[in-house]
Amino acid sequence: MFANKRLGKELAKIQQSLPPGIDFVSAPDFKQWEMDIRVLDANPLYADQTYRLRFRFSPNYPIEAPEVTFIHLSQPLRTIPIHPHIYSNGIICLDLLGTQGWSPVQNVESVCMSLQSMLTGNTKNERPPGDEEFVRRNTQRPRDIRFVYEDSSV
Amino acid sequence: MSRTPPNVSFHRRSVLPQRPEINPVDPRALEYVSPYDHNLMCAICYCPFVNAVRLPCEHVFCQRCINDAMKITGIGFTPSSLNCPSCRRMFYASEITSMPKILNRMLDDLMVTCPLKDQGCNEQIQRCEVQQHVDKKCAYSEVECPAENCLLSVLRKDMEKQRCLHSMLQCEDCNEFFMERDLESHRTLYCEAGRTSCPDCKAQVLLCDIDQHVESCPDAIFPCTAAKYGCDFIARRLALDQHSRTCALAKLVPFLQRQNERLGAHEAALKSLRLKNSILETSFTSFQETLGPSTDIADPPSSSMLASDSSPLDSTARHLLCLQESLREEVSRVSAALSELDARTTMARMNESLRAKEDISHMNAAIVGMRLQLHRLVSAKKVAMVRNQTEGALDAGAASAPEGPSRGIELPIRRLSDSSRQETKL
Ligand SMILES: [Zn+2]
Ligand SMILES: [Zn+2]
Ligand SMILES: [Zn+2]
Ligand SMILES: [Zn+2]
Ligand SMILES: [Zn+2]
Ligand SMILES: [Zn+2]
Ligand SMILES: [Zn+2]
Numbered sequence: 001m002f003a004n005k006r007l008g009k010e011l012a013k014i015q016q017s018l019p020p021g022i023d024f025v026s027a028p029d030f031k032q033w034e035m036d037i038r039v040l041d042a043n044p045l046y047a048d049q050t051y052r053l054r055f056r057f058s059p060n061y062p063i064e065a066p067e068v069t070f071i072h073l074s075q076p077l078r079t080i081p082i083h084p085h086i087y088s089n090g091i092i093c094l095d096l097l098g099t100q101g102w103s104p105v106q107n108v109e110s111v112c113m114s115l116q117s118m119l120t121g122n123t124k125n126e127r128p129p130g131d132e133e134f135v136r137r138n139t140q141r142p143r144d145i146r147f148v149y150e151d152s153s154v
Numbered sequence: 155m156s157r158t159p160p161n162v163s164f165h166r167r168s169v170l171p172q173r174p175e176i177n178p179v180d181p182r183a184l185e186y187v188s189p190y191d192h193n194l195m196c197a198i199c200y201c202p203f204v205n206a207v208r209l210p211c212e213h214v215f216c217q218r219c220i221n222d223a224m225k226i227t228g229i230g231f232t233p234s235s236l237n238c239p240s241c242r243r244m245f246y247a248s249e250i251t252s253m254p255k256i257l258n259r260m261l262d263d264l265m266v267t268c269p270l271k272d273q274g275c276n277e278q279i280q281r282c283e284v285q286q287h288v289d290k291k292c293a294y295s296e297v298e299c300p301a302e303n304c305l306l307s308v309l310r311k312d313m314e315k316q317r318c319l320h321s322m323l324q325c326e327d328c329n330e331f332f333m334e335r336d337l338e339s340h341r342t343l344y345c346e347a348g349r350t351s352c353p354d355c356k357a358q359v360l361l362c363d364i365d366q367h368v369e370s371c372p373d374a375i376f377p378c379t380a381a382k383y384g385c386d387f388i389a390r391r392l393a394l395d396q397h398s399r400t401c402a403l404a405k406l407v408p409f410l411q412r413q414n415e416r417l418g419a420h421e422a423a424l425k426s427l428r429l430k431n432s433i434l435e436t437s438f439t440s441f442q443e444t445l446g447p448s449t450d451i452a453d454p455p456s457s458s459m460l461a462s463d464s465s466p467l468d469s470t471a472r473h474l475l476c477l478q479e480s481l482r483e484e485v486s487r488v489s490a491a492l493s494e495l496d497a498r499t500t501m502a503r504m505n506e507s508l509r510a511k512e513d514i515s516h517m518n519a520a521i522v523g524m525r526l527q528l529h530r531l532v533s534a535k536k537v538a539m540v541r542n543q544t545e546g547a548l549d550a551g552a553a554s555a556p557e558g559p560s561r562g563i564e565l566p567i568r569r570l571s572d573s574s575r576q577e578t579k580l
Binding site: 001002004005006009010060062063103104105 | 180182183184185197198199200201219222223225237239240242
């Protein structure tokens with residue numbers, strides 16, 4: 001497959017320029033990258049916070065969606081943003097990242113921008129319903145979880 | 155990207171018989187050499203379109219990219235309908251149309267690098283000929299072993315060896331056995347025993363490459379470049395680079411080096427000058443001895459005056475110069491005196507000779523006077539004698555007498571008047 005070639009081209013572009021609030025962190029190989037995102041307006045939920053995203057790519061990328069999660073770090077401090085579609089273990093419930101919602105014309109940059117706008121538009125200071133239960137029981141990788149995207153407006 | 159052995163199963167000791175298989179080249183995984191218009195780039199594979207097809211929504215993709223996308227969404231089977239990846243409009247497979255052939259042909263002419271570049275092939279080929287290159291020409295693609303009974307594969311470039319490269323050989327470092335065709339890559343890329351860890355960065359390095367690695371090891375510890383000039387900083391290469399950008403001493407290093415060089419040159423020059431000076435001094439003292447006291451007078455003031463404002467080397471040199479100067483003056487003074495003396499003697503001699511000349515002329519005049527007087531006396535005597543004779547011979551003959559005496563008398567008379575004039579002058 002051509003995953004590596006495509007990721008190589010994306011990386012070259014990312015290292016040249018990125019939209020404001022999105023920063024490249026690391027890409028040690030073509031399997032796992034890390035990016036930082038920030039909310040640009042003064043949303044009190046996310047003000048002055050930067051969040052770390054981990055991308056995992058399968059050999060079928062971009063036909064298959066990458067696995068994208070928020071990760072927790074202490075140095076530098078990175079927390080999991082509070083959002084009704086983001087579980088406290090960092091798993092994101094976004095149709096764009098599911099098999100149905102994904103499109104192979106999406107890329108790392110566009111996913112970052114979607115997540116950025118998802119945070120910007122949020123006003124609810126809450127986790128998804130059943131967060132504790134989900135976090136305790138979930139051993140699956142996010143790709144294999146069958147979410148029901150009940151709220152397509154977010 | 156690190157090189158991977160052409161077939162991993164051959165690398166370890168396995169001897170599974172395997173025929174080389176034809177690897178279909180995916181044109182979307184190629185590296186493009188020639189530039190291309192970015193409007194002709196597929197939004198899925200980010201490559202120039204390969205067999206471009208058009209959806210009813212006017213969006214264009216590679217045929218294989220659309221097929222792949224349909225397969226994945228259909229999970230296991232190819233569905234008859236899909237949403238356009240770009241605009242999400244639904245379409246049926248039957249609605250896909252192909253693009254003009256000329257477009258595909260132009261894109262097929264783009265130059266790409268050989269997909270076996272990582273194995274060592276440096277060829278550049280047109281995209282449409284890549285498959286043929288890999289199958290028929292590429293020196294780094296796998297082909298059947300030339301040995302008759304062998305079912306294994308070799309690289310095409312090794313074919314010319316015309317023998318089976320699948321016999322097992324032992325690695326000298328780890329004593330494990332490998333096929334001859336894999337031994338070289340094992341030793342340069344994989345053998346653990348042939349490696350040593352770098353003392354600084356702990357990286358595994360081939361024994362034969364360790365010297366080269368240490369030269370460039372990012373973790374090796376070095377002192378600051380200005381260590382010689384007093385900077386105590388010692389750090390890993392990276393930190394050191396940063397340090398030398400801020401270290402004031404490191405910035406001065408080129409200048410200090412130049413100063414050092416100059417100092418060395420000066421010292422050498424000084425040494426040779428000292429030698430020259432000592433030679434001059436010895437010759438000078440001998441010179442001084444031969445010249446005696448006159449130089450002693452010129453010596454003390456000049457040396458005391460010069461020693462005050464310059465180095466000892468300079469003062470002795472100048473001292474010598476002064477001495478020479480005074481000697482020269484002495485000589486000129488002497489020569490002036492000599493010429494004066496010469497002139498005086500010439501004058502004296504001239505005066506003397508003038509006086510002598512005058513005396514001589516006086517004497518000459520006196521002699522002339524005396525001669526005249528003598529002459530007058532003689533002629534007077536003659537006249538007296540002639541008168542006596544005529545008186546005596548008046549009787550003997552008168553005919554011849556008038557002629558002779560008249561001549562003899564006339565001459566002395568005239569002379570007399572001359573000499574009298576000269577006498578008055580004296
Ligand atoms: Zn494509
Ligand atoms: Zn479309
Ligand atoms: Zn080749
Ligand atoms: Zn063989
Ligand atoms: Zn070995
Ligand atoms: Zn090292
Ligand atoms: Zn320094």
